[in-house]
Amino acid sequence: xxxxxxxxxxxxxxxxxxxxxxxxxxxxxxxxxxxxxxxxxxxxxxxxxxxxxxxxxxxxxxxxxxxxxxxxxxxxxxxxxxxxxxxxxxxxxxxxxxxxxxxxxxxxxxxxxxxxxxxxxxxxxxxxxxxxxxxxxxxxxxxxxxxxxxxxxxxxxxxxxxxxxxxxxxxxxxxxxxxxxxxxxxxxxxxxxxxxxxxxxxxxxxxxxxxxxxxxxxxxxxxxxxxxxxxxxxxxxxxxxxxxxxxxxxxxxxxxxxxxxxxxxxxxxxxxxxxxxxxxxxxxxxxxxxxxxxxxxxxxxxxxxxxxxxxxxxxxxxxxxxxxxxxx
Amino acid sequence: xxxxxxxxxxxxxxxxxxxxxxxxxxxxxxxxxxxxxxxxxxxxxxxxxxxxxxxxxxxxxxxxxxxxxxxxxxxxxxxxxxxxxxxxxxxxxxxxxxxxxxxxxxxxxxxxxxxxxxxxxxxxxxxxxxxxxxxxxxxxxxxxxxxxxxxxxxxxxxxxxxxxxxxxxxxxxxxxxxxxxxxxxxxxxxxxxxxxxxxxxxxxxxxxxxxxxxxxxxxxxxxxxxxxxxxxxxxxxxxxxxxxxxxxxxxxxxxxxxxxxxxxxxxxxxxxxxxxxxxxxxxxxxxxxxxxxxxxxxxxxxxxxxxxxxxxxxxxxxxxxxxxxxxx
Numbered sequence: 001x002x003x004x005x006x007x008x009x010x011x012x013x014x015x016x017x018x019x020x021x022x023x024x025x026x027x028x029x030x031x032x033x034x035x036x037x038x039x040x041x042x043x044x045x046x047x048x049x050x051x052x053x054x055x056x057x058x059x060x061x062x063x064x065x066x067x068x069x070x071x072x073x074x075x076x077x078x079x080x081x082x083x084x085x086x087x088x089x090x091x092x093x094x095x096x097x098x099x100x101x102x103x104x105x106x107x108x109x110x111x112x113x114x115x116x117x118x119x120x121x122x123x124x125x126x127x128x129x130x131x132x133x134x135x136x137x138x139x140x141x142x143x144x145x146x147x148x149x150x151x152x153x154x155x156x157x158x159x160x161x162x163x164x165x166x167x168x169x170x171x172x173x174x175x176x177x178x179x180x181x182x183x184x185x186x187x188x189x190x191x192x193x194x195x196x197x198x199x200x201x202x203x204x205x206x207x208x209x210x211x212x213x214x215x216x217x218x219x220x221x222x223x224x225x226x227x228x229x230x231x232x233x234x235x236x237x238x239x240x241x242x243x244x245x246x247x248x249x250x251x252x253x254x255x256x257x258x259x260x261x262x263x264x265x266x267x268x269x270x271x272x273x274x275x276x277x278x279x280x281x282x283x284x285x286x287x288x289x290x291x292x293x294x295x296x297x298x299x300x301x302x303x304x305x306x307x308x309x310x311x312x313x314x315x316x317x318x319x320x321x322x323x324x325x326x327x328x
Numbered sequence: 329x330x331x332x333x334x335x336x337x338x339x340x341x342x343x344x345x346x347x348x349x350x351x352x353x354x355x356x357x358x359x360x361x362x363x364x365x366x367x368x369x370x371x372x373x374x375x376x377x378x379x380x381x382x383x384x385x386x387x388x389x390x391x392x393x394x395x396x397x398x399x400x401x402x403x404x405x406x407x408x409x410x411x412x413x414x415x416x417x418x419x420x421x422x423x424x425x426x427x428x429x430x431x432x433x434x435x436x437x438x439x440x441x442x443x444x445x446x447x448x449x450x451x452x453x454x455x456x457x458x459x460x461x462x463x464x465x466x467x468x469x470x471x472x473x474x475x476x477x478x479x480x481x482x483x484x485x486x487x488x489x490x491x492x493x494x495x496x497x498x499x500x501x502x503x504x505x506x507x508x509x510x511x512x513x514x515x516x517x518x519x520x521x522x523x524x525x526x527x528x529x530x531x532x533x534x535x536x537x538x539x540x541x542x543x544x545x546x547x548x549x550x551x552x553x554x555x556x557x558x559x560x561x562x563x564x565x566x567x568x569x570x571x572x573x574x575x576x577x578x579x580x581x582x583x584x585x586x587x588x589x590x591x592x593x594x595x596x597x598x599x600x601x602x603x604x605x606x607x608x609x610x611x612x613x614x615x616x617x618x619x620x621x622x623x624x625x626x627x628x629x630x631x632x633x634x635x636x637x638x639x640x641x642x643x644x645x646x647x648x649x650x651x652x653x654x655x656x
Contacts (some may be wrong), residue, residue, distance in 0.1 A: 090486035091430075091437060098479075099427040102419075109419060144486045151426075151479050158418035158472045 007031045008241070009071045009113075011056050011104060012078030013049065014041025017119065017175055017230055019184055021075060023047045024234045030241075033069055035062075036078070045184055057100035059107070066111040073115035073241055074108055076101065079149065082192055083123070083288065086145035097148035102155065109164055115244040116156060117237055120171045122226075122254070124150040127290050132226075132258055134296040135171070142288045153252070166250050168240035173226040173256035173295045175233055177316040178323030185323040195227070195320050198267055202276035203324065209278060211263055213285035218292060222263035226256035226294040229310035229319070239304040251303055256295025257311045266313065273317045335359040336569070337399045337441075339384050339432060340406030341377065342369025345447065345503055345558055347512055349403060351375045352562045358569075361397055363390075364406070373512055385428035387435070394439040401443035401569055402436055404429065407477065410520055411451070411616065414473035425476035430483065437492055443572040444484060445565055448499045450554075450582070452478040455618050460554075460586055462624040463499070470616045481580070494578050496568035501554040501584035501623045503561055505644040506651030513651040523555070523648050526595055530604035531652065537606060539591055541613035546620060550591035554584035554622040557638035557647070567632040579631055584623025585639045594641065601645045 008025060012018040013034030018041065025032040032049045035056060043051065054061045056078050079097045080086070086093040108116065123146035124139050141147045159165040176195045178185055191197055201209040214221040236255050243251065261269075271278050300306045310319065336353060340346040341362030346369065353360040360377045363384060371379065382389045384406050407425045408414070414421040436444065451474035452467050469475045487493040504523045506513055519525055529537040542549040564583050571579065589597075599606050628634045638647065 088490060090483070090490060091434065091492070094430055094483050094486075095434065099430045102422055102427045106419065106423065147482050147486070151482075154475050154479075155418070155422050155426075158422075158475070162416060162418060164419070 005029055006072035006245070007033060007069055009033050009035060009065070009069070009074045010049075011035045011074065011076045012041065014038060014043060014045050014051065015077055016188060017233055018077035019045035019047070020179060020230045021077065021234045021237055022049045023179065023183065024231070024238055028238055033065070033071075035065065040189060047183070055100070056104050057096070059103050062103060062107040066107045066113070071111075071113050072245060073117065074104065074113060075117045075237060075241070076104065077119050079119065081121075081145065083143050083145050086143050086148070090144035093144045093148045097145075098151050101152050105155070105159060105165075109159075114164070115166050115241070117168045117170065117240050117244070118152060118156055120149050120153055120169050121146065122171055122173045122256070122293055122295065124153065124171060128293060131292050132294040132296040133254065135252055135254060135299055157252075160250050166244050168237075168244060168250065169252040170233070170236060170240065171252070171254045172233060173228055173254065173293065175230055176227040177229040177231065177310060177319045180231060180310060180319055182319075182322050194225070194263065194266055195270070195317060196324070198270045198278060199274065199317070199321055199324055201278045202270055202274040202321075207279065208281045209267065210281050210283040211267075212283045212289060214282055216285075216291040218262055220262050220264045223289055224260035224262045224292040224294065226258070226260050227266075227311060227313065227316055228256050228308060229316055232308040232311050235309070236300055236304055236306045239306055243304065253300040253303060254295040254297045255300055256297045257308050258295060258297050260292060260294040261313050266317070269313045270317050273314060274321055333357055334400035334573070335361060335397055337361050337363060337393070337397070337402045338377070339363045339402065339404045340369065342366060342371060342373050342379065343405055344516060345561055346405035347373035347375070348507055348558045349405065349562045349565055350377045351507065351511065352559070352566055356566055361393070361399070363393065368517060375511070383428070384432050385424070387431050390431065390435040394435045394441070399439075399441050400573060401445065402432065402441060403445045403565060403569070404432065405447050407447065409449075409473065410518075411471050411473050414471050414476070418472035421472045421476045425473075426479050429480050433483070433487060433493075442492070443494050443569070445496045445498065445568050445572070446480060446484055448477050448481055448497050449474065450499055450501045450584070450621055450623065452481065452499060456621060459620045460622040460624040461582065463580055463582060463627055485580075488578050494572050496565075496572060496578065497580040498561070498564060498568065499580070499582045500561060501556055501582065501621065503558055504555040505557040505559065505638060505647045508559060508638060508647055510650050522553070522591065522594055523598070523645060524652070526598045526606060527602065527645070527649055527652055529606045530598055530602040530649075535607065536609045537595065538609050538611040539595075540611045540617060542610055544613075544619040546590055548590050548592045551617060552588035552590045552620045552622065554586070554588050555594075555639060555641065555644055556584050556636060557644055560636040560639050563637070564628055564632055564634045567634055571632065581628040581631060582623040582625050583628055584625045585636050586623060586625050588620060588622040589641050594645070597641045598645050601642060602649055
């Protein structure tokens with residue numbers, strides 16, 4: 001039987017994926033406590049969970065949090081995720097994504113909190129040597145964002161190796177979609193995710209969608225990505241949390257579907273779902289954008305008995321569209 | 329003409345290599361200011377340089393330091409360096425070697441201090457794929473110590489890529505020896521370096537020297553390392569500092585001699601130099617100890633016009649023996 005009680009700390013719980021996780025944790029019987037600096041997150045996305053507004057790097061605040069609560073686990077969604085920004089301002093990425101995470105881990109160690117679920121990314125792989133990518137693919141991240149994530153992975157695994165931590169490191173491919181019941185939106189500031197950008201173009205909120213590169217070695221020339229529904233990601237987190245709380249082994253795995261869609265396919269599907277015109281403009285390739293990025297997610301499926309439920313293109317876009325219109 | 333004036337911050341300047349560097353900087357006309365927490369360093373090793381006793385992680389202390397001094401460069405010798413300890417207590421290594429270095433870099437950025445010389449290590453390479461090792465060898469460090477150093481290298485290079493920093497990253501092979509004029513000792517607590525251990529055995533301060541593995545694929549079965557004299561290391565730092573201050577490009581290079589000596593050769597040479605009995609005991613191989621670790625140091629020789637002056641086995645041991653007896 002899953003142990004679905006206890007208080008868990010959700011760092012970044014007001015953000016896109018974190019807020020969906022808070023919703024799921026509550027429904028599953030947990031008491032999520034959210035720490036979020038609200039730089040990207042939204043207070044109204046908390047579904048009634050307790051919010052501590054502050055910085056993960058604030059050691060005194062963390063000390064107070066860990067002293068006043070007894071956490072059975074920590075889920076960490078509080079990384080900065082914008083590749084271009086990380087290349088312009090690496091200090092921000094290393095300070096927040098690495099140094100502040102070390103502070104969080106320090107407090108976990110001091111308070112004997114041993115279960116840690118970390119949002120990692122396919123960006124740790126860098127340019128794919130083969131596709132689909134399994135977890136044994138070499139790690140050569142090509143920007144500070146990806147390097148900051150790989151550093152935390154290494155640090156977490158070193159803590160675990162000497163018995164200080166049990167972890168689930170979950171390497172997301174392209175997170176997309178929104179709560180199937182329309183309770184939460186997909187929002188990023190600035191918006192950098194393809195499906196919301198496409199839907200903003202459909203809604204007339206932006207003039208056109210820029211397609212970066214149409215001469216890739218793919219069937220229609222546009223980049224192929226593996227889109228995974230945010231609720232499916234949260235399912236995998238919940239399964240990971242239950243596994244750790246039941247004494248299961250640490251786990252590192254990809255979260256994707258194994259199936260890729262091209263930028264052009266996303267746009268075409270969005271036209272069908274929305275019934276709107278979606279103007280497109282051709283742009284240059286962006287440096288560091290591989291042609292194809294698709295997960296081999298069989299480890300997550302085997303180890304966690306995880307199965308994506310909502311990660312078809314039509315469902316992803318339908319949910320994102322519905323959430324955008326409900327919360328617009 | 330070299331620009332040998334100006335105030336430089338030497339973090340870890342009371343330690344083994346840092347204190348030799350302070351001596352050389354003073355002689356070259358610089359004003360070194362030392363920040364050292366004295367956890368490993370020694371107050372009496374400062375050669376009259378100003379000491380600020382405190383932590384590199386102490387942001388307020390650093391802010392005060394950078395506000396009250398105008399540093400032309402920062403030299404960073406303040407990493408923890410014990411492999412075995414890093415495997416038992418990785419948190420200590422990631423907190424000090426990575427997070428505290430990020431704090432130092434932050435203050436450098438805030439105060440527009442753009443020149444940074446970082447003590448890295450051959451441990452970033454991990455198990456050698458070929459020998460001698462050049463700088464293009466893949467980086468697969470096999471312990472938290474080596475990983476923490478590689479992380480800082482990556483962070484520094486990312487800061488430099490966006491124009492925030494000019495660096496010299498110097499990957500030491502086996503630092504050894506002591507000031508040729510006997511003004512400073514080689515001291516480590518706990519002692520983990522081969523030559524001091526051998527000399528302590530020669531001096532009767534320890535019963536015997538343990539030879540870890542005598543069945544390696546080397547001529548006499550013991551491990552081969554590339555020993556480089558601490559004063560030669562300091563020469564390379566001074567050349568790097570002058571290069572950066574003259575507007576030269578950032579540089580990453582190995583510091584070694586290109587010539588290796590086996591553990592057995594070190595012991596034999598120490599017997600000759602000291603005229604003492606040196607009892608040996610055979611121990612098991614230590615995990616992560618490669619058979620041969622020798623630098624291809626041609627990049628340092630070409631780019632810095634660096635040439636080791638003191639890194640012969642006899643000189644290394646003679647200087648270490650002399651320093652040990654003078655300061656005993």
